[in-house]
Every structure is written in structure tokens, then in C-alpha cells.
Amino acid sequence: MVQLIDSDIQTREVLGWKGLHLLHHPAAACSKKLRIFLNVKGIEWESHIVDIKAGANYDEWFLGINPRGLIPVLVDDGTVQIESNDILLYLENKFSDSGPSLLSTGGVSEMEKLLAHENDLHMDLRTLVFRFYFPGKSPSKPEGALEKYRDTGSGTVGGVEDKEKDVQINFWETVKNDGIPDETARKSALKFRAAFDELEMRLENNSYLLGTDLSILDIAWFIYTDRLILAGYPIARLHPRIDRWFSKLATHPDFSKEVVMPEEMMDMIAAARDEQEKAGKTLSLVAGF
Numbered sequence: 001m002v003q004l005i006d007s008d009i010q011t012r013e014v015l016g017w018k019g020l021h022l023l024h025h026p027a028a029a030c031s032k033k034l035r036i037f038l039n040v041k042g043i044e045w046e047s048h049i050v051d052i053k054a055g056a057n058y059d060e061w062f063l064g065i066n067p068r069g070l071i072p073v074l075v076d077d078g079t080v081q082i083e084s085n086d087i088l089l090y091l092e093n094k095f096s097d098s099g100p101s102l103l104s105t106g107g108v109s110e111m112e113k114l115l116a117h118e119n120d121l122h123m124d125l126r127t128l129v130f131r132f133y134f135p136g137k138s139p140s141k142p143e144g145a146l147e148k149y150r151d152t153g154s155g156t157v158g159g160v161e162d163k164e165k166d167v168q169i170n171f172w173e174t175v176k177n178d179g180i181p182d183e184t185a186r187k188s189a190l191k192f193r194a195a196f197d198e199l200e201m202r203l204e205n206n207s208y209l210l211g212t213d214l215s216i217l218d219i220a221w222f223i224y225t226d227r228l229i230l231a232g233y234p235i236a237r238l239h240p241r242i243d244r245w246f247s248k249l250a251t252h253p254d255f256s257k258e259v260v261m262p263e264e265m266m267d268m269i270a271a272a273r274d275e276q277e278k279a280g281k282t283l284s285l286v287a288g289f
């Protein structure tokens with residue numbers, strides 16, 4: 001579990017915040033995951049939108065809270081929690097009496113292992129979203145943004161120099177120079193195929209990924225699945241049980257309200273899909289599915 005310590009946090013005002021505060025963005029995947037959890041558990045919280053599209057996550061103020069410059073962040077009575085899966089486990093422990101229990105009966109360590117795997121695939125998700133939602137455009141940060149990002153904030157997590165920023169900077173520099181080539185997209189898609197094959201087996205005799213009840217793992221994978229379906233991943237054809245599991249969860253308002261996309265965005269993605277069909281460059285064709 002990633003844990004910030006006092007010296008990592010330079011924006012000292014948050015240490016005095018009372019109650020539960022979520023720093024997030026309406027359209028960001030990991031933020032959606034947390035909001036679904038909070039909906040299901042019926043937990044009250046205060047919202048702080050970090051406009052990642054305008055680069056607000058690279059501002060001194062935000063990097064002073066999360067040295068990684070990523071959302072979501074939870075501030076709970078002055079303690080700062082980063083990393084969405086760690087935040088989910090933290091909240092489930094704190095609010096175990098509120099709403100349904102979302103820890104699996106199979107044990108926390110199995111869930112932690114599977115959540116760590118989900119987290120490892122985050123850059124692959126980003127790769128496929130950028131490649132198939134916005135084809136032809138190299139995702140990029142404005143001039144000078146990455147230098148500012150590199151130089152701002154404590155740069156430490158748990159008091160130790162943190163390497164996550166390098167991973168993020170490497171992603172943005174690579175895509176700026178090379179875009180997202182077919183081979184990169186194919187490798188990411190194959191990782192998801194392997195992950196979904198495993199999840200599909202979990203649903204053979206169970207309604208949910210970790211057994212008979214909804215857990216944090218279902219919430220985490222629900223968001224990835226939604227994102228990938230929109231990118232053109234053929235879930236129904238390759239993983240029919242995942243498709244049924246997803247469709248069932250999507251009927252629940254706690255889930256569905258977090259994945260509604262603005263009409264304009266849906267039109268843009270549909271237009272991208274048409275273009276990919278014509279060019280023979282859909283996710284299925286690029287990945288060889």
C-alpha cells in the first residue's frame with residue numbers, strides 16, 4: 001500500500017481539512033471507480049475537481065498534495081491517501097459498517113493481488129483509449145508542462161524518491177514522438193485479453209469476480225471494461241460471461257451514472273470507430289482478435 005508521510009506533502013492547508021474530500025475529475029477512469037464505490041456504500045463526501053485537461057494536476061498546489069501529480073486523491077480529516085485501489089481498501093476498512101461489505105470472502109490478500117494486477121494495466125488502458133478514441137492525434141502535454149511536472153512537488157512518496165513520475169513522463173514523451181503505433185496497441189490489447197480470460201473463468205460458477213457478492217474488484221474492472229468496450233474491444237465475442245456481468249452491473253444507477261459520457265464525446269468516438277472500420281484499423285484488427 002502506498003502511504004504518504006508528512007514530508008511528502010507541501011500543500012500544508014489540506015492537513016487541516018475536516019471530513020472526506022475527493023480530488024477527482026468527472027471523466028477520469030480511476031475517479032469514476034471511487035465515485036461508484038462511494039455511491040454503493042452511501043458515503044457522503046466533498047468534491048474538488050482537478051481539471052487534468054487544463055493541466056491543473058501539474059500545478060504547485062496539486063503536486064504539493066500528490067507528488068505523483070495524479071488523481072484521484074482522498075483527504076480524510078487531514079490524512080492524504082493516493083492510488084485509487086489503496087483508497088478503496090482504506091475506505092472499505094474505515095466504513096465497514098456503511099452499506100454492503102465490498103471485501104471478498106476469499107480474503108483480502110487475493111483481492112490485493114488482483115487489484116495490483118489491475119493497476120499494472122493502467123498505462124495499457126491509457127494507450128488503448130488514446131489510440132482508439134482519438135485516432136491520428138498524438139496525445140501530448142503543452143510545451144514546458146513536463147519540465148514543470150518534473151521539478152515541482154516533494155518528489156517523494158513515503159519519504160523516498162519516487163519513480164512514478166518518470167513512468168508518466170516517459171509515457172508522454174514516447175507518445176509525443178512516436179504516437180501510438182499498431183504494435184504498441186496490439187501488446188496492450190493482448191494483456192487485456194489475457195486478463196479477461198482469467199476473469200472469465202472466475203465467472204464460471206459465480207455472479208461476481210470474487211464469489212457470490214459484489215466486491216471492490218468488480219468496481220475496478222467495471223470501469224476498465226466500459227473504457228475498453230468504447231475503444232472497440234470485442235468483449236461480447238471474446239468474453240461472453242464478462243459481457244453479461246458488465247451489462248448487469250450497468251443496469252445499476254450507482255454504476256451507470258458514472259459512465260455516462262457527454263453526447264459530443266460519444267459522437268466523436270463513433271466517428272473515430274467509423275474511420276477505423278474504413279481504414280481496417282479497429283482495435284480487433286490491430287490486435288488480431
Ligand SMILES: N[C@@H](CCC(=O)N[C@@H](CS)C(=O)NCC(=O)O)C(=O)O
Pocket residue numbers: 028029030031052057069070071072082083084085119122
Ligand atoms: N495508479 C493510479 C493511476 C492514476 C492515474 O493515472 N490517473 C489519471 C487519470 S485516470 C491522471 O491523473 N492523469 C493525469 C495526467 O496524466 O495528466 C491510481 O490508480 O490512482
